[in-house]
Amino acid sequence: VQLASIAIQTALGSINLGAVYCPPGFPWTTDEFECILDENCPKYIIAGDWNASHWLWGAGRCNQRGRALANLALSTEVSCLATGGPTRYPFGSRGSPGYIDFAITRGILGIHAEIRSVAELSSDHLPLIITLDAAAVFYPRAERIITRRTNVDVFHSQLEQSLHLNMEINSGRDIEDAIDLFTNKVKSAAKMA
Numbered sequence: 423v424q425l426a427s428i429a430i431q432t433a434l435g436s437i438n439l440g441a442v443y444c445p446p447g448f449p450w451t452t453d454e455f456e457c458i459l460d461e462n463c464p465k466y467i468i469a470g471d472w473n474a475s476h477w478l479w480g481a482g483r484c485n486q487r488g489r490a491l492a493n494l495a496l497s498t499e500v501s502c503l504a505t506g507g508p509t510r511y512p513f514g515s516r517g518s519p520g521y522i523d524f525a526i527t528r529g530i531l532g533i534h535a536e537i538r539s540v541a542e543l544s545s546d547h548l549p550l551i552i553t554l555d556a557a558a559v560f561y562p563r564a565e566r567i568i569t570r571r572t573n574v575d576v577f578h579s580q581l582e583q584s585l586h587l588n589m590e591i592n593s594g595r596d597i598e599d600a601i602d603l604f605t606n607k608v609k610s611a612a613k614m615a
Contacts (some may be wrong), residue, residue, distance in 0.1 A: 423442065423443070423444050423445075423450075423458055424442065424443040424444075424445075425440055425441070425442045425443075425458065425468065426440060426441050427439060427440030427441070427462060427466070427468065428440075429463065432554075434465075434530075435465060436463055436465065437463070437465045437466060437467065437529075437530065438462045438463045438465065438466040438467070438468075439466070439467050439468075440462065440466060440467070440468035440469070440470075441468075441469065441470045442468050442469070442470035442471070442472065443470055443471050444470075444471065444472050444473045444474070444487070445473065446473045449486055449487065450486075450487050450490050450491075451490050452490045452491075452493040452494045452497070454490075455490055455491055455494050456494055456498065459494075459500065459526065459528070462528075463529075464528065464529045465528065465529035465530055466526075466527065466528055466529065466530075467503070467525050467526075467527045467530065467535070467552060467554075468525060468526050468527075469503070469523075469524065469525035469526075469537075469550055469552060470523065470550075471510075471522060471523050471547060472487070472491060472522055472523070472524065472526075473487060473522050474487040474488040474490070474491050474522060475487075475488040475520065475521055475522060476488030476489060476491065476492040476521075477492075478492045478495060478496075478502050478504075479502050479504030479506070479521055479524045480504055480505070480506040480507060480508075480521045481520070481521035481522075482521075491526070494526075495526070498528075499528050499529065500526055500527070500528050501526070501527045501528070502524055502525070502526060502527075503524060503525035503526075503527050503535055503537045503552065504521070504524035504525070504537060505524070505537055505538060505539045505550070507521070507539065508520060508521055508548075509521060509522060509523035509524070509539055509547060509548045509550065510522055510523060510546055510547045510548070511546055511548070512546055513546055523539075523547055523548065523550055524537070524550070525537060525550070525552060530554075534554070534555040535552060535553065535554050535555075536552070536553045537550055537551070537552050537553075538550070538551050538553075539551075567608060567609060567612045568612060572612060572615045573615045574615070576614065576615040577611050577612055577614075577615035580610070580611035580614045580615060581607065581608065581611040584607050584610065584611060585604070585607050589603075
């Protein structure tokens with residue numbers, strides 16, 4: 423099995439997104455699939471070419487690998503996310519359309535997910551597009567006050583000249599004002615340095 427994944431941060435925590443390819447010809451058991459999938463975090467979406475057929479994701483026939491994955495989905499918290507239609511169209515007249523590209527998910531119950539295929543036939547497989555409604559969490563870049571180019575002696579001198587530590591503090595609001603003033607003086611001194 424070839425599996426590559428990344429972790430994204432969402433409002434609902436970390437989710438691993440993975441792409442999988444299971445080459446045909448190798449029999450897989452439910453336990454083997456479970457072992458591979460358990461290597462991911464508790465929340466994941468792993469999509470790709472599983473080379474597995476089962477009625478759970480729309481196939482008319484089942485194969486051994488499809489039964490193994492379906493058993494996993496039916497006996498654990500793993501779910502299948504599939505288009506319900508064929509996702510592989512063999513070249514030429516050999517074979518019939520296959521239902522072997524889909525996603526396996528776990529732990530994303532609070533997230534609405536949709537999957538669709540795109541009629542893009544540059545391959546014998548249709549690309550899958552999964553849409554999630556969980557918003558990614560973006561962390562703002564930390565502001566650096568002192569950099570490698572900062573002249574620390576100038577910074578120190580500017581801060582010493584502008585900072586007056588004789589403020590009278592009588593309330594919580596006074597504390598907030600003193601913190602804001604101090605922060606602004608530090609930033610100003612850093613800019614001048």
